[in-house]
Amino acid sequence: MPINRFAHLLAGSAMLSLMLTGCAGSASGPQLPPASTVPMQEGPGEDYIIGPLDELTIFVWRNPELGAKVQVRPDGRITTPLITDMPAVGKTPKMLADDITLQLSQYIQDPLVSVIVNKFAGTFSQQIRVVGASEKPASLPYRANMTLLDAMISVGGLSEYAAGNRAKLIRFDKETGKQKEYSIRLGDLLKKGDSKANVMLMPGDVIIIPESSF
DSSP: OHHHHHHHHHHHHHHHHHHHHHHHHOOOSOBOOBOOSSOSSOOOOSOOOOOTTOEEEEEETTOGGGOEEEEOOTTSEEEETTEEEEEOTTOOHHHHHHHHHHHHTTTSSSOOEEEEEEEOOOOGGGEEEEEESBSSOEEEEOOTTOBHHHHHHHTTSBOTTBOGGGEEEEEEETTTTEEEEEEEOHHHHHHSOOGGGOBBOOTTOEEEEOBOOO
16 A cells, blocks of 8 residues: 555656646747748848947038937937937938928028938847847847847857746737737757747847746
């Protein structure tokens, strides 16, 4: 009898251990389709939207004194010669160039303006944010054809206590106006080399990595 009781206890402990391991290590919920490690075909992404703290070069053809190198202020505006507090955040470089052209046309005839983005920060809607149990949680500027693997390399991978397979990706759905939550398998991607766990990222994605509970 004591032997049978010990066997039952041992079996119960093993079952509990398996259940806990499954809860801690497996992903649940909707998942995104896998992406190739290297895109089959490179292509442009969405138009870049200027964000706070971006560094810009304003070039006015034949009127270099009206150009400037400026940093977008935290309030989203810039100041250049003859133009004060021009809103820049939320515009593409082309849109900002058109607005500057309109303002300068009051002073010179047919100005030709170019806007070049030298250092990128972008708006929150164009950043990839990685929070939780990574080596270096960060906000990353989105770039065309960016994948989950690219983002994790940029933040140094998972921390020692990360529960990578319980990570979530939060994405705003423009069609419904609501956020969607997807399960991602960072543990399988980074520790097992499972390329099927790699997914394409979109501007504004938030990756949340929990810590293991034990």
